[in-house]
Amino acid sequence: MKIREWIAQSDFLQEGLAMHGLMARLYPIPRSITGEGYRETLGLLAEHIPLEVHQVPSGTQVLDWRVPDEWNIRDAYIKDASGRRVVDLRQSSLHVVSYSTPVHRCMSLEELRPHLHSLPDDPDWIPYRTAYYEKTWGFCMAHRVLEEMKEGQYEVLIDSTLEAGHLTYGECLLPGSSAQEVLISTHACHPAMCNDNLSGVVVAAWLARALAGVERRFTYRFVFIPATIGAITWLARNEREATRIRHGLVLACLGDGGGFNYKRTRQGDAEIDQAAAHVLRQRPGEHAMLDFSPYGYDERQYGSPGFNLPIGSLTRTPNGRFPEYHTSADDLDFVRPEALGESLALILDLLEVLEGNRRYLNLNPKGEPQLGRRGLYRSIGGADIGITPLALLWVLNQSDGGMSLLDIAQRAGIPFAVIRLAAEALEAHDLLRALDG
Numbered sequence: 001m002k003i004r005e006w007i008a009q010s011d012f013l014q015e016g017l018a019m020h021g022l023m024a025r026l027y028p029i030p031r032s033i034t035g036e037g038y039r040e041t042l043g044l045l046a047e048h049i050p051l052e053v054h055q056v057p058s059g060t061q062v063l064d065w066r067v068p069d070e071w072n073i074r075d076a077y078i079k080d081a082s083g084r085r086v087v088d089l090r091q092s093s094l095h096v097v098s099y100s101t102p103v104h105r106c107m108s109l110e111e112l113r114p115h116l117h118s119l120p121d122d123p124d125w126i127p128y129r130t131a132y133y134e135k136t137w138g139f140c141m142a143h144r145v146l147e148e149m150k151e152g153q154y155e156v157l158i159d160s161t162l163e164a165g166h167l168t169y170g171e172c173l174l175p176g177s178s179a180q181e182v183l184i185s186t187h188a189c190h191p192a193m194c195n196d197n198l199s200g201v202v203v204a205a206w207l208a209r210a211l212a213g214v215e216r217r218f219t220y221r222f223v224f225i226p227a228t229i230g231a232i233t234w235l236a237r238n239e240r241e242a243t244r245i246r247h248g249l250v251l252a253c254l255g256d257g258g259g260f261n262y263k264r265t266r267q268g269d270a271e272i273d274q275a276a277a278h279v280l281r282q283r284p285g286e287h288a289m290l291d292f293s294p295y296g297y298d299e300r301q302y303g304s305p306g307f308n309l310p311i312g313s314l315t316r317t318p319n320g321r322f323p324e325y326h327t328s329a330d331d332l333d334f335v336r337p338e339a340l341g342e343s344l345a346l347i348l349d350l351l352e353v354l355e356g357n358r359r360y361l362n363l364n365p366k367g368e369p370q371l372g373r374r375g376l377y378r379s380i381g382g383a384d385i386g387i388t389p390l391a392l393l394w395v396l397n398q399s400d401g402g403m404s405l406l407d408i409a410q411r412a413g414i415p416f417a418v419i420r421l422a423a424e425a426l427e428a429h430d431l432l433r434a435l436d437g
């Protein structure tokens with residue numbers, strides 16, 4: 001089966017509902033950049049896709065960084081004088097600043113206050129805070145709850161450990177007929193938030209499921225990594241593999257109701273940048289093409305000058321541009337199944353272009369070949385086939401070995417899918433020969 005056939009036979013709303021179901025299972029797991037929660041997350045993904053789990057010991061040098069100690073949390077609360085848990089990790093894993101050092105003591109509200117984080121402008125939402133590389137502790141809570149706390153003594157517990165262990169990441173490899181690779185990367189380290197980034201995790205997993213069942217020219221490598229340190233760790237351990245990457249995509253924030261935003265690669269004019277522009281133009285609805293910047297997600301590691309990989313980034317509303325970003329309001333209701341399904345469909349459209357974007361040589365380049373004699377005009381009479389005479393003429397005219405099918409589609413203003421079908425028909429009649437693998 002080809003990708004386009006998989007797309008044609010799929011109900012993307014059903015796929016979206018299934019992705020949302022997996023998201024609901026992943027949501028309560030207390031995750032951070034290391035620890036049991038990360039391994040448990042990969043364990044759930046492994047129920048759906050073939051996943052190799054890599055464990056890298058704490059202290060390992062990775063490029064300019066070191067793998068940090070592993071952080072695990074069992075319980076955390078703030079109890080008032082009556083013994084009631086005012087803040088309780090069991091209610092939300094966002095309540096503790098990620099990588100908090102352990103603490104257990106009684107303290108006054110005044111002493112406690114510098115360790116409490118809230119959002120006065122959104123008093124019902126819990127913020128998301130991390131302290132990966134500082135030795136500190138803290139709680140995140142709804143501002144409304146904080147305002148109700150009276151002066152007095154509180155029992156504070158963070159039952160965490162921060163000790164030598166591992167950084168864990170998951171990798172799913174789907175070999176293709178070529179050793180050239182497409183890298184799909186997503187961060188999977190955030191606790192209890194759905195758009196950023198369980199949406200990226202479940203869409204990547206469903207993409208892997210879809211691609212596992214289709215013909216593949218490229219080899220696909222999916223990495224489920226903790227943000228920043230995970231990408232740096234993967235690059236440090238895979239310098240050789242990285243040289244085989246022909247295209248790549250960082251996935252995040254794919255479940256909100258906003259239009260698509262594609263952020264170009266560092267090169268700015270890579271084949272995937274052209275392909276993304278083409279497929280986005282073909283779709284209804286708002287979208288934007290953004291220029292590369294060394295901020296955002298792991299595209300900045302893959303696009304660091306020593307690697308300079310052609311890896312773009314796809315989101316719906318980008319990080320930091322929706323109010324729910326990095327708060328408890330980025331929850332299961334904020335992410336819509338139909339948005340997840342549409343994101344999956346778009347990425348498959350993009351990969352279908354990359355898979356089929358080849359250069360051809362016209363084997364009858366002197367004058368136009370007589371298409372009627374070969375039945376090519378007749379075979380395209382049926383509208384269901386989708387090939388137009390104009391597409392045949394464009395492919396024949398431009399196939400001098402220099403132009404790819406995507407170049408031709410853009411120059412002709414014809415959808416790539418139509419141009420590709422025309423090329424396949426011409427190849428079947430020995431009028432074209434593919435030049436690259």
Ligand code: ZN
Pocket residue numbers: 190196319326
């Ligand atoms: Zn984030």
